Amino acid sequence: MAKSSRNLPKSTPVKVVxxxxxxxxxxxxxxxxxxxxxxxxSESTPGGLLAPVTFEGVAYDxxxxxxxxxxxxxxxxxxxxxxxQEQRRAGTLILKGKRLxxxxxxxxxxxxxxxxxxxEMALGWLTRPGAFQRTMNWEHDRxxxxxxxxxxxxxxxxxxxxxxxxxxEPYARKVWGIEPGELxxxxxxxxxxxxxxxxxILRPTVKHFLYPKLGMASLISLLRQKLVxxxxxxxLGESLDLKKQHSEPIIYTGHLDALAPDFKLTHRGxxxxxxxxxxxxxDDTDTWYVPESDYWFGRVSQPEKFSxxxxxxxxxxxxxxxxxxxxxPNEDFTKHARTLVEQLHAAKILNYKVDPTMVYQxxxxxxxxxxxxxxxxxxxxxxxxxxxxxxxFPCGRQGLYLHxxxxxxVATAAAAVEHMSHGGSAEAWVPRCQEFADFRVRx
Numbered sequence: 213m214a215k216s217s218r219n220l221p222k223s224t225p226v227k228v229v230x231x232x233x234x235x236x237x238x239x240x241x242x243x244x245x246x247x248x249x250x251x252x253x254s255e256s257t258p259g260g261l262l263a264p265v266t267f268e269g270v271a272y273d274x275x276x277x278x279x280x281x282x283x284x285x286x287x288x289x290x291x292x293x294x295x296x297q298e299q300r301r302a303g304t305l306i307l308k309g310k311r312l313x314x315x316x317x318x319x320x321x322x323x324x325x326x327x328x329x330x331x332e333m334a335l336g337w338l339t340r341p342g343a344f345q346r347t348m349n350w351e352h353d354r355x356x357x358x359x360x361x362x363x364x365x366x367x368x369x370x371x372x373x374x375x376x377x378x379x380x381e382p383y384a385r386k387v388w389g390i391e392p393g394e395l396x397x398x399x400x401x402x403x404x405x406x407x408x409x410x411x412x413i414l415r416p417t418v419k420h421f422l423y424p425k426l427g428m429a430s431l432i433s434l435l436r437q438k439l440v441x442x443x444x445x446x447x448l449g450e451s452l453d454l455k456k457q458h459s460e461p462i463i464y465t466g467h468l469d470a471l472a473p474d475f476k477l478t479h480r481g482x483x484x485x486x487x488x489x490x491x492x493x494x495d496d497t498d499t500w501y502v503p504e505s506d507y508w509f510g511r512v513s514q515p516e517k518f519s520x521x522x523x524x525x526x527x528x529x530x531x532x533x534x535x536x537x538x539x540x541p542n543e544d545f546t547k548h549a550r551t552l553v554e555q556l557h558a559a560k561i562l563n564y565k566v567d568p569t570m571v572y573q574x575x576x577x578x579x580x581x582x583x584x585x586x587x588x589x590x591x592x593x594x595x596x597x598x599x600x601x602x603x604x605f606p607c608g609r610q611g612l613y614l615h616x617x618x619x620x621x622v623a624t625a626a627a628a629v630e631h632m633s634h635g636g637s638a639e640a641w642v643p644r645c646q647e648f649a650d651f652r653v654r655x
Contacts, residue, residue: 218635220461222246226632229452230465232260233618234608236435237290238463238625243442245633251444254451254466258436261579261609262618264429267486267572270524271429274576275484275533276499276513279422280654283619286626290438291431294424299498299518301419303655306502306559308378314501315419360585366397382505387580388480389537396583423518428618458602461632463625465608467578472594477587477613479578483534485545485552488527488570493562500561501655507555508534508545511655527569530556535580546571581613588649595645599638605631606645616651624648 220226224247228239231253239251257263264271279287279296288296303314367380384392384399424430436446452462454470469477498517502509511533516523523529532552534545545552549571556562581587591613598604606612607628608621627648631641 220247220633220635223248225250225460226463227252227452227458227460228463228465230260230608230610231255231258231432231436231446231448232465232608232610233262233287233431233435234611234621234625235260235463235465236432236439237287237622238465238607238629239444239446240290240435240439240442241626241629242463242633243439243444245629247633249439249444251439251446252450252452253446253448256449258446258448259429259432261576262428262432264427265484265486265572265574268488268524268527268529268570270515270522270529271427272486272515272522272529272531273428273518274574275482275531276511277428277618278518279619280617281420281422283422283617283654284623287431287619287622288422290622291424291434294430294434295426296422296424297519298420299423301421302496302498302517304497304500306500306507306561307504309560311560314499360396360398360588362393362585363395363397363399364392367400379503383503383510386503386505386510386537387535388582389535389539390584394584396585396587398588399583425519426521427515427519458604461603462605463628463632464598464604464606465611465625467610468591468594468598468606468613471598471604471606474597475590475594477590477594478582480580480582481536481541481575481577482579483536483539483543483545484574484576485532485534486570486572486574487530487532487549487552487568489530489562489568490566491526491528493564493566494528494530495563497561499655500559502559507559508552509555510535512556512561530561532556541575541577544573546573578610581615583615587613592642595642596639599642603632603638605638605641612645612648614648614651615653616648617654620648620651 226242226247226249228235228242228249228251231251235251236258239249242249261274262277263274265274301315305312305314305316363384364381368376381392384395388395439446464471469475494514496517498514500512502511509532513531515529515531549568553562553565553568557565594613595606598606605628607624609616612624627644628641631644
């Protein structure tokens with residue numbers, strides 16, 4: 213499909229693949245522009261990562277989702293009727309047996325870690341040759357991936373051994389389950405607030421977040437309703453035939469490796485363990501961040517602190533996120549509920565040890581892109597291969613092989629729709645995708 217200066221005619225039918233937040237947003241934006249839109253979803257229900265998980269009669273999110281005040285405004289604009297509420301942040305970072313109020317500030321950080329630990333980290337940084345200049349050039353250097361030295365070497369040169377071993381290494385091993393030296397240096401930007409509190413305390417504290425009253429699944433219902441009202445068609449349980457040659461333009465939010473399977477764009481998954489507990493066993497924290505390797509989980513959230521509508525009034529609920537890491541995709545953590553309770557108590561998340569009244573597990577495959585060294589080149593080659601023979605425009609977290617927030621995924625959908633509707637070619641879309649490579653995941 214050659215580049216054109218002409219807009220795509222309104223009579224052109226457009227397919228959208230995937231009915232998650234990205235696909236539904238793209239389809240709605242196209243319908244607003246008066247295109248005839250057909251949305252295909254391989255699952256029997258829409259939603260993707262925002263599809264609800266019903267536990268003890270309540271539809272919970274798939275993990276801890278929130279929208280930050282500095283997020284791209286398009287997501288809230290498209291779902292304005294979702295009754296977005298501003299909530300006060302009440303996070304806790306568990307580190308070295310300490311409970312640090314999160315988001316962090318410098319005084320609480322130093323007081324929580326103690327002078328000895330803080331001094332060791334500061335000394336490790338100050339005595340590192342060239343560390344100051346390297347730290348100042350962190351973002352620029354991280355993006356220079358032609359000679360990717362790897363996550364371990366990159367970070368050690370900038371923060372020193374003490375900070376690396378306490379923050380970066382444990383989290384990297386927990387999430388990806390491989391030697392940190394095999395990971396790309398670009399990983400140094402991912403979820404920086406849980407793996408590097410030092411950089412968090414240098415940024416302005418965000419004390420509130422936005423959340424829809426009825427949970428994230430309500431966004432899916434709302435977008436679906438709006439799309440149908442504008443004449444869009446949604447076909448559930450139907451997939452795009454990737455072996456067929458397509459002439460109509462396609463906004464694609466499925467996995468990039470399905471379009472281009474030869475480039476080893478693999479992922480790690482995430483276990484969600486939902487646990488019902490007595491109401492007095494938890495404090496008022498909404499989310500606990502746990503980067504250390506002593507604990508299986510990396511993040512634990514209390515859904516009713518996001519919205520009162522997510523409370524069953526009888527019990528307190530926890531959503532425990534356990535990265536696939538070294539476990540593989542077939543572990544049953546419901547059989548390890550007692551160990552989880554012991555770890556939750558040791559991390560001072562539970563006020564006392566207690567047997568849960570109910571435990572349920574959901575495994576989400578292919579959540580964390582495996583950003584091993586050389587991944588950026590493989591991603592680019594995959595995008596080029598996908599665009600070579602068909603008018604297909606990948607976008608979103610899966611389509612672009614990104615680790616990003618939902619508002620960022622929606623922004624890529626809007627960019628793809630604008631590019632395609634103004635006559636841009638699939639080949640010309642590939643370099644545009646580099647604009648999204650530096651999305652920073654916000655906790």
